[in-house]
Amino acid sequence: MNRSYLAKSVARILALVTVCLMISGTAMAQESQEGKQKLFLDGARLWPVYCSQCHNARPGSEFSPAQWDLIMMHMRTQSNMPAKDARAIKEYLKGGLE
Amino acid sequence: MASTKAGVLATIALVAVVLGMVTVTAAPGALAEDAEAQAKALKQVERELRQLRADRARDRKLIENLERKLDEVQTLNHQVRTTNEQLQTTTQRLQASNQQLQTKTDQELKQIQAQVAEVPSQQQLAKALSGYWGTHQFTLAGGAAGDFIYDHKLNQNTFSVDFEPIILYRPNDWLAFEGTLEASFDPGSGASFDSPVDTAQIFLNDYMEAVVGIFDQPFGDFYEDQGPFWVNRFITAPLPFGAAALVPPTDIGMQLRGGVQWGQLGQDGDYTLWVANGPSYDSSLPEPVVGQELNSNTNIGSNTNGRAYGARFRVYPFPLDSTLGRLELGASTYNGKWQNGLWLYTWGVDFAYHRGNLQTRGEFLSAYRQMPTGGPDNRQGWYLQAGYFLTGLRLPFLSRDLNSYLSRLEPLVRYSGVNQRAVVTDEIATNPSFGFSGSPSIYAPHAREVALGLDYWIAPSIVWQTEFDLELPRAGGTTYTFNGASTPTVGSVGATPNDRAILTQLAIGF
Numbered sequence: 001m002n003r004s005y006l007a008k009s010v011a012r013i014l015a016l017v018t019v020c021l022m023i024s025g026t027a028m029a030q031e032s033q034e035g036k037q038k039l040f041l042d043g044a045r046l047w048p049v050y051c052s053q054c055h056n057a058r059p060g061s062e063f064s065p066a067q068w069d070l071i072m073m074h075m076r077t078q079s080n081m082p083a084k085d086a087r088a089i090k091e092y093l094k095g096g097l098e
Numbered sequence: 099m100a101s102t103k104a105g106v107l108a109t110i111a112l113v114a115v116v117l118g119m120v121t122v123t124a125a126p127g128a129l130a131e132d133a134e135a136q137a138k139a140l141k142q143v144e145r146e147l148r149q150l151r152a153d154r155a156r157d158r159k160l161i162e163n164l165e166r167k168l169d170e171v172q173t174l175n176h177q178v179r180t181t182n183e184q185l186q187t188t189t190q191r192l193q194a195s196n197q198q199l200q201t202k203t204d205q206e207l208k209q210i211q212a213q214v215a216e217v218p219s220q221q222q223l224a225k226a227l228s229g230y231w232g233t234h235q236f237t238l239a240g241g242a243a244g245d246f247i248y249d250h251k252l253n254q255n256t257f258s259v260d261f262e263p264i265i266l267y268r269p270n271d272w273l274a275f276e277g278t279l280e281a282s283f284d285p286g287s288g289a290s291f292d293s294p295v296d297t298a299q300i301f302l303n304d305y306m307e308a309v310v311g312i313f314d315q316p317f318g319d320f321y322e323d324q325g326p327f328w329v330n331r332f333i334t335a336p337l338p339f340g341a342a343a344l345v346p347p348t349d350i351g352m353q354l355r356g357g358v359q360w361g362q363l364g365q366d367g368d369y370t371l372w373v374a375n376g377p378s379y380d381s382s383l384p385e386p387v388v389g390q391e392l393n394s395n396t397n398i399g400s401n402t403n404g405r406a407y408g409a410r411f412r413v414y415p416f417p418l419d420s421t422l423g424r425l426e427l428g429a430s431t432y433n434g435k436w437q438n439g440l441w442l443y444t445w446g447v448d449f450a451y452h453r454g455n456l457q458t459r460g461e462f463l464s465a466y467r468q469m470p471t472g473g474p475d476n477r478q479g480w481y482l483q484a485g486y487f488l489t490g491l492r493l494p495f496l497s498r499d500l501n502s503y504l505s506r507l508e509p510l511v512r513y514s515g516v517n518q519r520a521v522v523t524d525e526i527a528t529n530p531s532f533g534f535s536g537s538p539s540i541y542a543p544h545a546r547e548v549a550l551g552l553d554y555w556i557a558p559s560i561v562w563q564t565e566f567d568l569e570l571p572r573a574g575g576t577t578y579t580f581n582g583a584s585t586p587t588v589g590s591v592g593a594t595p596n597d598r599a600i601l602t603q604l605a606i607g608f
Contacts, residue, residue: 049418049452074264080369082359
């Protein structure tokens with residue numbers, strides 16, 4: 001009985017993951033220059049507020065643009081912040097060097 | 099007319115006769131005087147002649163001097179002319195050389211300007227570097243800290259150190275891995291190593307992410323967001339997330355999580371749903387009892403075939419542009435079998451509020467654990483903390499330097515407590531360790547703690563923290579003591595005597 005329960009649980013999880021993968025949209029529209037500027041400005045506004053929610057906001061100069069790519073993935077997970085806000089903060093921290 | 103001429107001639111002849119007569123009459127005396135006069139004149143002439151000779155000799159010398167000087171001037175003039183010609187020649191050469199240099203400089207300047215114009219922009223450089231390093235990226239984050247701990251009741255003091263690097267790996271835009279290593283040092287000798295977080299993060303879309311692995315329990319705010327040394331404003335964890343945990347700090351399983359902006363910028367909501375191996379309790383005890391500690395890491399689910407299920411929702415009601423500050427409201431639940439057929443049910447609510455230099459946060463959580471025999475193991479825990487950055491504070495009677503130091507301070511206060519019916523005396527730890535004072539008062543059935551803190555921020559992620567803890571247990575309860583036996587001895591304990599402890603720590607986030 002325990003085995004069947006475990007099998008059902010695993011099956012449910014796999015089904016859920018499959019559905020999520022199916023509905024996921026991976027295509028990202030190429031952002032225009034104006035769009036990037038807006039992202040940068042939004043990031044400048046969001047950065048001190050969102051980061052300070054848990055810790056002091058760290059300046060973009062502390063890490064390289066490539067490192068910010070990684071760290072912002074990590075921070076998006078930690079904070080559950082909306083993806084577009086994570087992109088804006090990343091754009092700001094990278095100094096528009098994307 | 100003829101008579102006139104004759105008259106004139108007659109007059110002349112008359113005068114001549116008269117003069118002849120006079121001359122003949124005066125001749126002897128006149129001759130003598132004339133000779134004397136001639137002698138004087140002669141002398142005069144001789145004097146003048148000598149004078150003339152002397153003048154001529156002087157003039158000759160003068161002329162000779164002038165001629166010599168003229169020669170010198172002519173020689174000098176010649177030299178000047180020669181020098182002038184040489185200077186003119188040199189000047190012409192210099193002008194020619196200068197012209198060549200100018201031409202060469204202009205050419206080099208043009209070359210440099212052309213080279214500068216060819217240098218890639220910052221964007222191009224970033225892209226080139228990105229291509230150079232490749233799409234697979236590693237980086238190291240994390241933290242390290244050194245402590246000094248003094249506990250009054252146990253009269254113990256010790257240094258302590260902890261090191262927690264986080265390895266981040268990103269193969270592409272939608273996949274990342276995180277591994278946290280922890281090294282801490284035990285009493286006596288040796289060190290202990292742990293890996294409390296190892297996850298893969300799969301970004302499915304803008305609204306959903308899957309996390310698989312061993313992760314900080316997404317229950318409440320503390321485990322996930324306040325754990326790192328330099329993030330937690332205090333050195334110790336609040337009681338319900340520290341010494342008397344109500345929910346396992348980590349779990350192995352899978353999460354689905356994401357966030358969305360539901361209103362204006364800053365008005366967000368997020369969710370985390372997870373399934374994990376579930377809770378387990380101190381497996382060193384021969385039998386389960388009320389008040390038994392949770393295992394800090396919930397590893398392979400060997401003691402239950404059930405899973406734990408959790409959900410957490412969070413909302414930020416205020417838009418970014420409002421002047422109301424940043425408010426976070428959250429609710430969590432975590433439920434799982436800790437033993438076959440026996441469940442642990444937990445729920446909690448939390449908040450955080452930031453406005454200007456003020457930051458506050460608090461959580462309340464409740465646990466209901468089904469026991470094999472007897473009544474349930476009910477526990478409640480809470481904490482409330484506040485801090486205020488002194489940034490911008492300027493005291494006129496202090497110097498500029500002292501005001502600069504003052505503005506880096508953040509005074510803090512935290513009140514936390516846990517209620518549970520019993521404690522297991524075998525589990526009471528008295529050894530100070532990283533983030534723990536060693537005070538047995540923390541393990542009281544109704545523990546209460548007031549923590550006063552003072553943080554000095556050296557940099558945004560470097561802080562020197564000092565914490566003063568007052569342990570003030572509210573009431574006693576039941577004690578279970580195994581002491582090697584298979585069944586516990588049941589006793590009772592009053593409110594454990596108060597204790598005081600001081601901890602100071604230098605924490606660095608990197």
